Amino acid sequence: MRSWSISAGRLFGVEVRLHLTFLILPMFIYWTDYAANKGSVSGSRDLALVAIVLLAVAAHELGHMLAARRYGMTPKAVILLPLTGVALYDEPRTEKAAGVRWQREVRLARVGPLINFVFAAFAVGFIVASGRGIDLWSWPFLYAKNLPRSVVWANLYIALWNLVPAYPLDGGRILRALLCRAMDLSSATRRAVSISTAIAMVLILAGLFSDSWLTMVGVIIFSAAQLEERALVFQSVLENVRLDEVMLTDFATLSPADTLQDALDKAVHSLQDDFPVVRGSDMVGVISRQRILEALRSEGNGYVQAVMNKIFDVSMRNDSLGSAFRKLTARSSSIIPVVEDQHLVGIVTLQNLMHSMSLLAESRKLRRDEMDS
Ligand SMILES: [Zn+2]
Numbered sequence: 001m002r003s004w005s006i007s008a009g010r011l012f013g014v015e016v017r018l019h020l021t022f023l024i025l026p027m028f029i030y031w032t033d034y035a036a037n038k039g040s041v042s043g044s045r046d047l048a049l050v051a052i053v054l055l056a057v058a059a060h061e062l063g064h065m066l067a068a069r070r071y072g073m074t075p076k077a078v079i080l081l082p083l084t085g086v087a088l089y090d091e092p093r094t095e096k097a098a099g100v101r102w103q104r105e106v107r108l109a110r111v112g113p114l115i116n117f118v119f120a121a122f123a124v125g126f127i128v129a130s131g132r133g134i135d136l137w138s139w140p141f142l143y144a145k146n147l148p149r150s151v152v153w154a155n156l157y158i159a160l161w162n163l164v165p166a167y168p169l170d171g172g173r174i175l176r177a178l179l180c181r182a183m184d185l186s187s188a189t190r191r192a193v194s195i196s197t198a199i200a201m202v203l204i205l206a207g208l209f210s211d212s213w214l215t216m217v218g219v220i221i222f223s224a225a226q227l228e229e230r231a232l233v234f235q236s237v238l239e240n241v242r243l244d245e246v247m248l249t250d251f252a253t254l255s256p257a258d259t260l261q262d263a264l265d266k267a268v269h270s271l272q273d274d275f276p277v278v279r280g281s282d283m284v285g286v287i288s289r290q291r292i293l294e295a296l297r298s299e300g301n302g303y304v305q306a307v308m309n310k311i312f313d314v315s316m317r318n319d320s321l322g323s324a325f326r327k328l329t330a331r332s333s334s335i336i337p338v339v340e341d342q343h344l345v346g347i348v349t350l351q352n353l354m355h356s357m358s359l360l361a362e363s364r365k366l367r368r369d370e371m372d373s
Contacts, residue, residue, distance in 0.1 A: 004223070005079045014065060015077035016058075019227075021220050025082050026050045028216055033144050045144040049154075052147065053082055056116060056154045060162070061085035063115040067108050079227060083161055083220045084112075084169050086227045089235065101185075105177035109170040116159035123151045166199040166221045167192035168228040189232050196225045230361070237360045238322035243315055246356040247338045247346030253278045254287065256305035260296050263304050267292060274335035274349050277308045283344050286312045286335050314339045315348065321357065324348050 005017040029046045057080050064085070065078065075087035127134050127148050134148050141153035165171040172192055179188035200222035207215025252270040254263050254277045267275070267289045277285040285308035295307040313327040314337050324336050328350055338346040 008080075011058075011062070012065065012069075014075055017077055017079045018054075019079050019081045019086075019223065021081050021216075021223055022050075022054065025053065025216075028212075029144065032212065036140070042144060045147065048147055049142065049144045049150055052150050052154050053158075054080070056119065056151075056158050057082060057085065059119060060112040060116055060158055061087075063111040064108060067111040071104060071108070081220050081224050083158060083217065084224055086168060086224055086231065088231055102177035102180050105180075106174050109173040109177070112170050113159040113162045116155040116162075120152050120155035120159065123148070123155065127152070161217060164199065164221075166196040166225070168196075168224050169221065172196050172225075186232060186236060189229065193225050193229050196221060200225065230365075233361045233364055234357065237357055237364065238325065239320055241321045241360055242317065243319050243321065243324055243338050243346070243348055244317040246321065246353065246360070247317075247348050248272075248352055249346045251276070251347050253344070254304050254308075255279065256284055256303065256308065258304045259301055260292055260304065260307070261301050263287070263292050264289075264296065272349070273351055274347070276335065276337045276344055276347055277304055278344060281343055283314065283337050283339065283342075284308070285310045286333065286337065288334060309333065312337070316340070317345065321353065325353065328353070 004020040006023075008016045008018045010016065026047060029049055030043065033042075033046055061078055061080060061084075065075065065087070068074070068087070073089070075089050077088045079086045079088065124136065127136065134146065136149055136152060138146075138149075142150050142157065144150070162170040165175040167173060167176055167189070172195070175195070176188050176192040179191055182188075183191070200218045203214045203218030203221065205218075207213065207218060252266055252272055252275060254266065254275045256277055256279055258266075263275070273290070274286060274288045276283060277287055285304075287304060287308040291307060291309070292304075295302065299307075311331075312333060312335075313331060315324050315327065317338060317340055319338075327336055328334065334350040336348045337344050338348060
């Protein structure tokens with residue numbers, strides 16, 4: 001999934017990624033600093049200001065994540081933007097009754113701003129206790145030349161902006177939770193995303209004629225909403241698409257009596273990376289091109305029978321894409337045979353899943369855009 005982000009490490013087992021908007025933030029700060037100070041800028045202070053924003057957002061998202069974990073929801077990755085984060089889940093979340101869901105959403109949403117308010121209060125406490133007469137009430141509040149004040153205001157800004165009902169900011173999540181009481185989750189999300197896009201457009205335009213920070217905020221909200229919407233389409237694909245629709249029906253098989261050298265020859269003539277091993281009409285194993293090569297290298301030529309993987313999961317035509325994904329990751333295998341009455345009718349491979357998922361997500365989006373217009 002293209003998400004315009006780069007990996008920045010892991011936190012509590014969750015991959016943390018930085019969104020492109022976080023990468024343009026230093027340039028943006030440098031440029032506003034430059035304009036405000038007629039060329040006298042300090043690059044290292046500008047970077048420190050970016051770090052302050054990053055830490056405030058990270059704390060905010062960590063709060064959401066730990067709260068979500070209490071409900072048994074741990075994301076695979078979270079993408080940080082300068083105002084908010086977008087959590088990506090590997091598998092469809094099992095949805096509870098709408099009543100439980102909206103209360104949970106509201107509870108999860110308010111954790112983030114609360115944390116930033118607490119951080120801001122602590123920062124004010126430290127500044128006052130230090131007795132260095134740091135001015136907290138001068139414009140600009142977020143200022144590279146006054147980093148302690150920036151800590152206070154970065155947290156306050158993030159807390160306050162997140163209360164705006166622009167999905168996926170926390171206020172927008174609460175709005176969606178309220179919409180959910182009258183409609184299903186995906187319509188509620190779509191409605192929340194269009195409200196959010198309208199708010200983002202107003203901010204972007206307003207920023208052009210006043211404070212350019214508004215434009216920046218608008219761009220961030222717009223990007224975050226797009227990311228969230230795409231993640232949702234992805235999830236609905238996982239839940240609603242049957243293996244029938246994506247499995248490969250034209251594929252090569254191997255026999256347990258094939259030699260590894262024969263198997264490799266067949267593999268060369270096929271695009272497949274993984275092969276079902278079939279005896280007569282029985283599925284007896286699976287083997288990957290990689291495994292064939294490794295066995296040939298280490299043990300010389302032998303039979304497929306000896307090196308194939310005999311323990312594997314099978315799926316049915318009507319199983320969901322999500323369930324196939326879970327089976328693949330649970331066994332860290334890369335192929336699932338699809339059977340019907342114990343006959344092999346197709347295969348699903350990791351390679352083919354990733355490929356068809358992005359295609360399906362794209363075609364659903366196109367179909368929906370057509371319906372909307
Ligand atoms: Zn939040």
